[in-house]
Amino acid sequence: MTAPAYRRILLKLSGEALMGAGDHGIDPEVLERLAGDVRDLMATGVQVALVIGGGNIFRGAGLAARGMNRVTGDQIGMLATVMNALAMQDTLERLGVPTSVLSALPIGQVCVDYSRRRAVQELEQGRAVIFAAGTGNPFFTTDSAASLRAIEIGAELLIKATKVDGVYSADPLTDPNAIFYPRLSYDQALREGLGVMDATAIVLCRDHAMPVRVMNINEPDALPRLLRGADVGSLVVS
Numbered sequence: 616m617t618a619p620a621y622r623r624i625l626l627k628l629s630g631e632a633l634m635g636a637g638d639h640g641i642d643p644e645v646l647e648r649l650a651g652d653v654r655d656l657m658a659t660g661v662q663v664a665l666v667i668g669g670g671n672i673f674r675g676a677g678l679a680a681r682g683m684n685r686v687t688g689d690q691i692g693m694l695a696t697v698m699n700a701l702a703m704q705d706t707l708e709r710l711g712v713p714t715s716v717l718s719a720l721p722i723g724q725v726c727v728d729y730s731r732r733r734a735v736q737e738l739e740q741g742r743a744v745i746f747a748a749g750t751g752n753p754f755f756t757t758d759s760a761a762s763l764r765a766i767e768i769g770a771e772l773l774i775k776a777t778k779v780d781g782v783y784s785a786d787p788l789t790d791p792n793a794i795f796y797p798r799l800s801y802d803q804a805l806r807e808g809l810g811v812m813d814a815t816a817i818v819l820c821r822d823h824a825m826p827v828r829v830m831n832i833n834e835p836d837a838l839p840r841l842l843r844g845a846d847v848g849s850l851v852v853s
């Protein structure tokens with residue numbers, strides 16, 4: 616077996632990636648497929664950390680627009696990411712992958728409190744690590760949490776899994792003239808408002824030289840090919 620191209624990666628999945636064909640919640644079959652991908656990656660020797668969003672359950676900004684206090688809404692959103700993390704942990708462990716959930720909000724009876732030291736130890740011991748509750752702060756997103764954690768744990772690559780093949784000049788699902796960018800800079804993504812991640816997340820990656828690969832999570836074999844060093848999706852670098 617060829618050695619993996621990376622030693623440690625962080626995979627960011629949106630909450631929507633867990634929904635499958637539904638319009639909310641978790642599709643167990645999709646969860647099992649994604650967990651199987653993680654298991655296969657780890658079997659090649661890559662250390663895998665995950666950040667999972669919560670948009671399939673709750674987004675703070677949504678109810679804030681209808682009068683809910685934004686901070687309360689974001690706290691509910693962060694708890695939604697804990698639910699997704701627990702569901703992924705359960706699925707991974709049923710597939711034989713020991714997994715830790717580390718939460719930015721302390722909920723000691725449910726999962727472990729986040730610390731960078733603990734995260735790195737767990738990864739080095741061969742566990743999958745899921746970072747839950749985003750950054751632990753309102754007004755942030757799980758994309759920003761993914762950037763932050765990837766930098767903290769010294770990941771070599773942040774993989775942002777999406778429903779499209781990478782970064783385009785416009786939404787390829789609605790605009791047939793959208794141009795695909797195989798490689799782009801952080802500043803281009805910021806300047807042109809390209810759908811990579813939110814600006815806070817991109818700036819963090821730019822300032823700490825964290826490469827970001829945007830790829831289609833539904834494309835079979837894309838993740839293993841990427842981890843073998845193939846040029847999959849779009850690469851965002853300096």
Ligand code: UDP
Pocket residue numbers: 628629630631667668669670671673674675676688689690691692693695696748749750751752753754755756757758759760
């Ligand atoms: N959230 C937050 N702080 C964070 C991360 C997330 O307040 O650091 C809340 C916010 O309300 C957000 C929700 O959690 O809308 C779910 O996260 P996100 O929208 O990033 O999930 P995704 O779109 O990736 O499914």
